[in-house]
Every structure is written in C-alpha cells, then in structure tokens.
Amino acid sequence: xxxxxxxxxxxESHEYATTDGETATVGITDFAQDELGDVVFVExxxxxxxxxxxxxxxVVESIKAVSDLYAPISGTVTAVNEDLFDRPExxxxxxxxxxxxxxxxxxxxxxxxxxxxxxxxREQTE
Amino acid sequence: MALRKPPxxxxxxxxxxxxxxxxxxxxxxxxxxxxxxxxxxxxVGLFDVSHMGEIVVSGSDAxxxxxxxxxxxxxxxxxxxxxxxxxxxxxxxxVDDTIVYxxxxxxxxxxxxxxxxxxxxxxxRWVDHRDxxxxxxxxRNETDAWAMVAVQGPDAAETVDRxxxxxxxxxxxxxxxxxxxxxxxxxxxxxxxxxxxxxxILCPTDEAEPVWSAFAADCTPCGLGSxxxxxxxxxxxLSGQDFDPDAEPRNPYEAGIGWTVALDTDFVGRDALxxxxxxxxxxxxxxxxxxxxxxxxxxxxxxxxxxVVGHVTSGTMSPTLGEPIALGYVPTSLSEPGTExxxxxxxxxxxxxxxxxxxxxxx
Numbered sequence: 470x471x472x473x474x475x476x477x478x479x480x481e482s483h484e485y486a487t488t489d490g491e492t493a494t495v496g497i498t499d500f501a502q503d504e505l506g507d508v509v510f511v512e513x514x515x516x517x518x519x520x521x522x523x524x525x526x527x528v529v530e531s532i533k534a535v536s537d538l539y540a541p542i543s544g545t546v547t548a549v550n551e552d553l554f555d556r557p558e559x560x561x562x563x564x565x566x567x568x569x570x571x572x573x574x575x576x577x578x579x580x581x582x583x584x585x586x587x588x589x590x591r592e593q594t595e
Numbered sequence: 596m597a598l599r600k601p602p603x604x605x606x607x608x609x610x611x612x613x614x615x616x617x618x619x620x621x622x623x624x625x626x627x628x629x630x631x632x633x634x635x636x637x638x639v640g641l642f643d644v645s646h647m648g649e650i651v652v653s654g655s656d657a658x659x660x661x662x663x664x665x666x667x668x669x670x671x672x673x674x675x676x677x678x679x680x681x682x683x684x685x686x687x688x689x690v691d692d693t694i695v696y697x698x699x700x701x702x703x704x705x706x707x708x709x710x711x712x713x714x715x716x717x718x719x720r721w722v723d724h725r726d727x728x729x730x731x732x733x734x735r736n737e738t739d740a741w742a743m744v745a746v747q748g749p750d751a752a753e754t755v756d757r758x759x760x761x762x763x764x765x766x767x768x769x770x771x772x773x774x775x776x777x778x779x780x781x782x783x784x785x786x787x788x789x790x791x792x793x794x795x796i797l798c799p800t801d802e803a804e805p806v807w808s809a810f811a812a813d814c815t816p817c818g819l820g821s822x823x824x825x826x827x828x829x830x831x832x833l834s835g836q837d838f839d840p841d842a843e844p845r846n847p848y849e850a851g852i853g854w855t856v857a858l859d860t861d862f863v864g865r866d867a868l869x870x871x872x873x874x875x876x877x878x879x880x881x882x883x884x885x886x887x888x889x890x891x892x893x894x895x896x897x898x899x900x901x902x903v904v905g906h907v908t909s910g911t912m913s914p915t916l917g918e919p920i921a922l923g924y925v926p927t928s929l930s931e932p933g934t935e936x937x938x939x940x941x942x943x944x945x946x947x948x949x950x951x952x953x954x955x956x957x958x
Contacts, residue, residue: 506628506820507628507914509890509912510889510912512888512889528941530912532628532629532824532912533623535890554888
C-alpha cells in the first residue's frame with residue numbers, strides 16, 4: 470500500500486503539491502518513486518524560474534527509466550532541493566519529506582482546485 | 596502477440612515487476628536494481644535467464660555446421676567446454692552473439708544460446724545452411740524444453756557447490772558438466788554475463804522450480820535491470836541495442852569482439868571480415884564517462900567539436916562507480932582513452948571522456 474497523505478493534493482502524472490496558501494512544496498508521490506525504482510538523477514529548474522501547471526518543469530531518472538516532471542501548479546520557484554543533486558535517493562526514501570523538489574510561490578491559489586484529493590489519487594493508483 | 600512466460604514465472608511473480616524483453620515477460624526488478632547489482636558484485640545473485648534460446652546440434656557433421664555458422668574456432672572446443680562467439684552474415688555484420696557449448700559425454704553434440712527472441716531465426720539459419728551444404732546432423736530448437744538460471748557473484752562457487760552433487764571448484768571459465776542441482780539432472784557451466792565469477796544452469800523446463808529453490812535461500816533474486824547495469828559496467832554487448840543487423844549493423848571488430856573471429860576457419864562472413872581485419876575499422880565501440888551531471892541513454896548523440904560523431908548505444912548510472920557511464924561507437928581516431936568529447940543528453944551537451952572498458956576492475 471502506498472502512502473497518500475491527506476495534507477496535500479495530487480496530479481494524475483504523480484506529482485503532489487501542498488496547499489498551505491502562498492507557498493507550495495512540490496514533489497513526486499510514493500507510488501511514483503516506487504514505479505521508477507532507484508532514482509539516480511534529478512534535473513530541476515532554478516530559483517526564479519516560472520513553472521506552469523501541467524507543463525514540464527524537470528526530469529527524474531531512475532536506473533531503468535526517464536520521466537518528465539509536470540508542474541502541479543503555476544508559480545515562481547523560490548527554492549530548489551539541492552540535496553537531491555548529491556542524494557537523489559532521497560526521492561525514494563522520503564518522497565513527501567526530504568525528497569521534496571521545489572518550493573513555489575503560487576500564482577493563483579484556485580489552481581489547487583483542479584488537482585486530485587488524496588482519495589481521488591489513491592483511486593487512480595489502485 | 597502474447598509474451599512468452601518463463602517457466603519460473605509463477606514462482607516469483609508476486610515479488611517482481613516485469614517487462615517485455617525479446618518477446619518474453621521477464622522480471623526487471625525484485626526489490627531494487629541497485630541492491631541486486633550490489634549483491635552480484637559483493638556476494639551472490641540469482642537470475643532467471645530462461646528467455647535465452649537453446650538450439651541443439653548433433654550428429655557427425657555437427658562440428659562442421661557449427662564451425663561454418665559461428666565466427667570462433669569450434670574445433671578448439673573439447674567436449675565439456677564452451678566459447679563466446681558471433682553469428683555473422685555474408686558481409687560480416689553481427690546477426691547475434693552466443694555461447695556455444697560442446698556438451699560433455701558426447702563428441703558431436705552442441706548446444707548454443709541465441710539471444711531472447713532470436714531462437715527461431717537461428718534455428719532456421721542452421722537448418723537452411725545444413726540443407727544447402729548437405730551436412731549430416733540434426734538441429735532442434737529446444738528453447739521451450741530448457742530453463743536457465745544464472746548464479747553470479749564472488750560467492751557463486753560455494754553456493755553452487757552446496758546445491759550440486761559435483762565439485763565445481765576445479766571448473767575453469769567455460770567448462771560445462773552434467774550434475775544434479777536440487778536433485779535435477781542439469782548442465783552446469785562456469786559462464787555468465789555480469790563480469791563476476793558465476794555459473795549458468797540449464798535444466799528441463801518442468802523441473803525448473805527445484806533448481807531455483809536450491810539457490811533461492813542463499814542468493815538475492817535479480818532481474819533484467821541489474822543484469823543490464825552489470826553487463827554495461829563490463830562493456831559487454833546487448834543484442835538489439837549495441838548491435839543489430841538492421842538498426843545498428845556492426846561487425847565484430849567494430850564491436851570490440853574481434854577476438855571471437857577465427858579467420859583461419861571457414862565461416863559465413865569470413866572473407867568480409869578478413870578484409871576488415873586488413874583495413875582496420877573506421878568506427879570503434881568505446882566506453883565513456885560523463886563528467887557533468889546527467890545520464891546518457893541509448894540514442895543520445897556523441898559530439899566532438901560541435902559535430903555529431905556517433906551515438907550512445909547503452910548508458911546508465913553505474914551503481915558500482917556512482918558515475919554515469921555509456922557505450923557507443925565513435926570514429927576510431929577519437930577512440931583513445933582520455934579523448935574528450937561530449938554527449939547531448941536530451942539536447943544538452945555534457946562533457947564526456949573516453950575510458951577503457953571494463954569500467955570497473957575485471958574479476
């Protein structure tokens with residue numbers, strides 16, 4: 470059973486975003502990290518770059534596969550988890566914790582409404 | 596077309612994730628590719644490689660047929676020995692690579708192992724040439740009759756020794772014996788494709804389970820994912836990727852397996868390869884290491900001074916080195932270790948350097 474915390478929202482392409490108001494934290498789900506297997510490389514945008522909901526913002530590579538990352542919300546990147554450059558395995562170990570990818574200043578909070586709830590996302594992965 | 600399931604499928608299906616490979620539904624990963632890779636480098640891993648083909652050639656002209664259809668010198672084999680070889684077409688292009696076993700306790704009986712999904716084509720090739728040349732031997736495609744497991748790693752010898760009624764310690768690389776494994780009459784050969792000491796066990800399909808079980812408690816089960824990272828670290832070729840008669844036509848000299856070509860024997864492709872041996876090759880199979888963050892993958896372009904000079908045929912993160920490694924063909928003039936090139940990783944050029952293969956120390 471994969472962990473799907475209820476304190477955040479999800480995108481069909483397996484990214485999550487927190488919903489605490491102005492700043493969102495973005496990463497990939499427990500299900501996604503398990504599907505990918507051992508993550509060995511993460512390519513992320515730089516601080517100050519804009520990301521757009523539904524569009525690619527980076528790449529995550531495991532030993533066996535390459536996957537594009539799609540932005541769950543739109544906004545300006547305010548922080549990038551640089552620990553992932555040296556320890557990409559954090560995505561496997563703690564996808565909702567130390568394996569986070571971006572912090573984003575959210576352009577429009579209403580965009581969260583388009584994302585899936587934990588229950589809806591769990592249904593999709595079952 | 597439905598994928599073929601290996602005979603051990605149900606034994607480990609609950610513990611593995613699967614992928615289609617060469618027409619077979621094979622385990623790609625059990626717990627973790629990295630953990631499986633490390634188990635083979637550090638202790639011992641167990642692979643189901645039942646997707647590999649098995650063609651048996653027997654009879655008075657078996658040696659002659661094998662000699663004329665494989666590039667290595669089959670006559671150098673005594674019963675109970677095996678060799679790595681290439682199967683080439685008239686122009687010297689590698690059609691497949693294979694291990695040829697001269698089976699023990701018989702003078703004129705061979706079993707060779709084509710790659711997954713190549714068994715039917717190999718069988719046809721052997722039968723057609725036998726008939727064309729009027730040779731007297733029987734050729735049988737026994738792929739469905741044999742299961743094959745590989746026990747690989749520094750602890751492989753003691754692991755296999757415990758599971759067999761034979762003493763495997765004295766075997767040299769390539770030696771093949773008949774022995775009981777988990778009570779099942781099998782062929783046990785000291786071969787493998789991981790760069791580690793190891794054994795491959797051929798047993799009847801319907802008796803595969805006790806053979807697998809004879810090792811399962813002592814070994815880490817491994818999938819094709821770690822098999823790929825292990826062979827890539829060694830610079831070993833993967834059929835259909837590092838060579839392919841259609842998509843990547845390469846001769847054995849380009850592909851770095853010129854040592855399998857016995858020009859003093861008469862085989863299909865021999866004359867073309869003799870010309871190549873005289874003239875030298877324009878392109879060479881090399882190892883590369885990325886010197887910037889990124890992972891090179893199959894198809895990425897290799898660039899020198901702004902010009903595309905080749906492409907990556909295999910690439911991964913090396914679990915042993917913690918560095919991104921790649922294999923591919925470059926102009927021979929750029930193939931010396933130390934040569935600085937770049938690889939366009941998803942369109943972005945990353946610094947790379949030619950390094951000798953194997954990438955890791957050969958055990």
